[in-house]
Amino acid sequence: MRPPSLILSLLFMALPAYASDTVTKPIKQASAKEEASVPLKDEIKQLKETPIKESKAEAAARKKEAQAADELALKIAERLAEIRKDKDDVSKPAARPFVRPYVIPAKKTVSADDKSKKAAKHWSYEGEEGPLAWGKLNPSNIKCDLGERQSPIDIRDGIKVELDTLNFDYKPSQFQVIDTGHTIQVNLGAGNYLNVSGKNFELNQLHFHRPSEERVNGKGFEMVAHLVHKDRDAKLAVVAVLLELGEPHPVIQSVWNNLPLEKNEIVKALKNLDVTQLLPKRHEYYTYMGSLTTPPCSEGVLWMVMKEPVQISPEQSAIFARLYPHNARPIQKTSGRIIKESL
Numbered sequence: 001m002r003p004p005s006l007i008l009s010l011l012f013m014a015l016p017a018y019a020s021d022t023v024t025k026p027i028k029q030a031s032a033k034e035e036a037s038v039p040l041k042d043e044i045k046q047l048k049e050t051p052i053k054e055s056k057a058e059a060a061a062r063k064k065e066a067q068a069a070d071e072l073a074l075k076i077a078e079r080l081a082e083i084r085k086d087k088d089d090v091s092k093p094a095a096r097p098f099v100r101p102y103v104i105p106a107k108k109t110v111s112a113d114d115k116s117k118k119a120a121k122h123w124s125y126e127g128e129e130g131p132l133a134w135g136k137l138n139p140s141n142i143k144c145d146l147g148e149r150q151s152p153i154d155i156r157d158g159i160k161v162e163l164d165t166l167n168f169d170y171k172p173s174q175f176q177v178i179d180t181g182h183t184i185q186v187n188l189g190a191g192n193y194l195n196v197s198g199k200n201f202e203l204n205q206l207h208f209h210r211p212s213e214e215r216v217n218g219k220g221f222e223m224v225a226h227l228v229h230k231d232r233d234a235k236l237a238v239v240a241v242l243l244e245l246g247e248p249h250p251v252i253q254s255v256w257n258n259l260p261l262e263k264n265e266i267v268k269a270l271k272n273l274d275v276t277q278l279l280p281k282r283h284e285y286y287t288y289m290g291s292l293t294t295p296p297c298s299e300g301v302l303w304m305v306m307k308e309p310v311q312i313s314p315e316q317s318a319i320f321a322r323l324y325p326h327n328a329r330p331i332q333k334t335s336g337r338i339i340k341e342s343l
């Protein structure tokens with residue numbers, strides 16, 4: 001049971017509202033309903049009060065009327081849809097930016113994760129899978145062969161300028177130690193930052209090479225620690241802390257204390273690690289643009305090599321050497337790259 005005349009009156013009231021609306025005005029459906037609310041109540045009241053007594057013929061006629069009303073309602077709905085579509089078409093230039101906002105495509109950036117996912121098992125530091133073959137082991141390693149801004153380099157002829165201060169904001173953090181098959185890596189909890197030149201990088205992990213990959217005026221060092229930071233756009237900034245033989249270092253000892261027994265096994269340390277203690281006292285540095293020093297050798301990495309080395313004991317170096325006696329990529333061409341250094 002329903003009153004077809006009610007639907008019709010509603011639709012006819014809505015129609016002129018659509019037709020007369022301007023682009024900016026909202027559709028007047030709401031007000032049409034409001035206006036219809038009084039007659040609606042009346043009609044319902046009337047229907048309730050009317051005694052239900054009708055013959056078969058009357059019922060059939062009413063059914064037919066209802067069908068006709070339905071058809072008409074359908075036609076009106078179609079027409080309304082057309083009107084609405086036309087209006088949308090007219091208003092497209094203004095409306096589209098809100099309907100479909102332009103989304104900046106995600107940049108393909110260098111990420112430390114690439115390195116472990118893509119090429120972890122298929123390269124080494126010697127033999128057939130050694131550094132000279134890296135570029136051919138996997139198509140994604142192409143930069144290892146053809147890149148013009150590769151790392152490490154022999155740092156020399158730096159331009160001496162007043163470099164931006166390195167603002168280290170490290171704090172004692174939870175850490176895990178993993179033997180990746182290429183080095184010993186320390187994964188750090190969140191909250192360690194490096195702010196330089198107005199950019200904020202978070203420290204993700206640090207790892208070691210023996211001997212140091214970078215040279216300074218041709219001179220190599222016993223080892224190096226690479227502190228790998230990432231900013232919001234996944235751009236990498238690596239701080240290199242050169243390690244020379246001398247006194248034992250407490251941070252190195254904490255890491256070695258948690259060395260895993262198996263490759264790719266993660267050891268969750270029970271104590272915190274304060275990476276601030278691994279930094280040299282003086283914060284002068286060399287800086288240049290380079291790459292990951294392991295496959296896929298992705299470029300666009302900001303390098304900051306601390307000038308002052310930090311000491312580790314011969315025993316500490318020997319412990320690392322039992323696992324990785326030599327895990328350093330050879331020196332790469334500078335190819336006219338600018339190197340800057342602190343005054």
Ligand SMILES: [Zn+2]
Pocket residue numbers: 207208209226293
């Ligand atoms: Zn490294």
